[in-house]
Amino acid sequence: MASIAVYSVKGGVGKTTFAVNLAWCAATISRRETLLWDLDASNGSGFLLGIDPKKKRTAESVFEQERKADKLIRKTDYDKLHLLPADESIRTLDRQLDRIGKKKRLAKLAEGLRKEYDRIIFDCPPVMSEISAQVMRAADIVIVPLPPSPLSARALDQVVEEVRGSGKGHPPILPVMSMVDMRRTLHREAREANPKWPVVPLASAIEQCAVERKPVGAFAPRSPAARAFAQLWTAIERKLAKG
Template sequence: MASIAVYSVKGGVGKTTLSVNLAWCASAISRRKTLLWDLDASNGSGFLLGIDPRKKRSADSMFDEGADPEKLIQATAYGGLDLLPADESIRSLDRQLDKLGKKKRLAKLAEALGKNYDRIIFDCPPVLNELSAQVMRAADLVIVPLPPSPLSARAFEVVVEEVRGIGKGHPPILPVLSMLDLRRSLHKAAREANPTWPAIPLASAVEQCASLRQPVGAFAPRSPAARAIAQLWTAIERKLASK
């Protein structure tokens, strides 16, 4: 099992859309049993997959001692792809983790879930707190979506500082240019400055994910956006294999 965190300290960068599409690639292209773990209280991943969280049990309950997170997992419409949904209870999880005093609680839960999954993808909240620190300790790779802008560059520096703060053995970081529009001079300059970074174009197909509530590869498999996301997933698998 390998775990991948899609993370940014800045909202509105396409983090959740990328998480959903990478999870779809993991299951549909690589044929790996995949769990998408939504840790953002907005439940954006669930929405994009057409799934609403069950109300019987809150998302933070799985972190309690003796809890069984598998009871919260929901199947999606896509074979090999399951969702561990979020809800508003995630907002108080930081205090709960701090009270537990266990720095690797999330990593241990992921390890247990990994018995049934080949890939776990974390859709992380755009915050710096104990939850994000626990995700960094659990992840084998951190994906950072970056729309071309000075603010995004600064946000990337913050993420790098946080990941490296874990100490030796921290996961590698893969920056991704998101919402790239080469007709814009700022975007073109960002691409020229980082020619080796994977890039996801600004495309209507990506925007349609929210209205259709489907991954791009499911409804527009031949689109430039679907090809770019698939290429990114290939790069991710290669990076995991080289560890």
């Protein structure tokens, strides 16, 4: 099993869209048993997969000893892809983790799912918090979506600092340029400055994910956006294979 975190300290960069589409690629292209674990209280991953939260707010209860994660996991419309959805209760999770005092609680929970899943993908909240620190300790790789802008470069520096602060043996970071429009000078310059970074283009098909409530590969499989996510997933699998 490998755990992949999709994380940014800056909102509006496509983090949840990345998490959903990469989870779909893991399940559909690689045919791996995949769990998408939403840790963002907005439940964006559930929305994009067409899954509405249950009325009872229980997402944070999985971190209590008496509640098992598999009790909250829900099936999606896609074979081999499951979702552990978020809800408003996640907003209190930082306080709960502080009270529990277990720095690797999330890592232990993920390890307990090893028999059921080949890949766990974390959709992280866009803030530096105890939740994100726990994710860094659980992840084998951290994916950081970065639109081409000076603010994004600053956000990457903050992520690097946080990941390195998670302790020895911290996971590798894979920056990904998102919302790229090569007609724009700033975007071309950013691409030239970071030629080895994977690229996901600015595309109407990606925006339609929120309308269709589906991963882009499910409704526009031949689009440049679907190909970009598939190529990104291939790059992630290769990086994981190298260890």
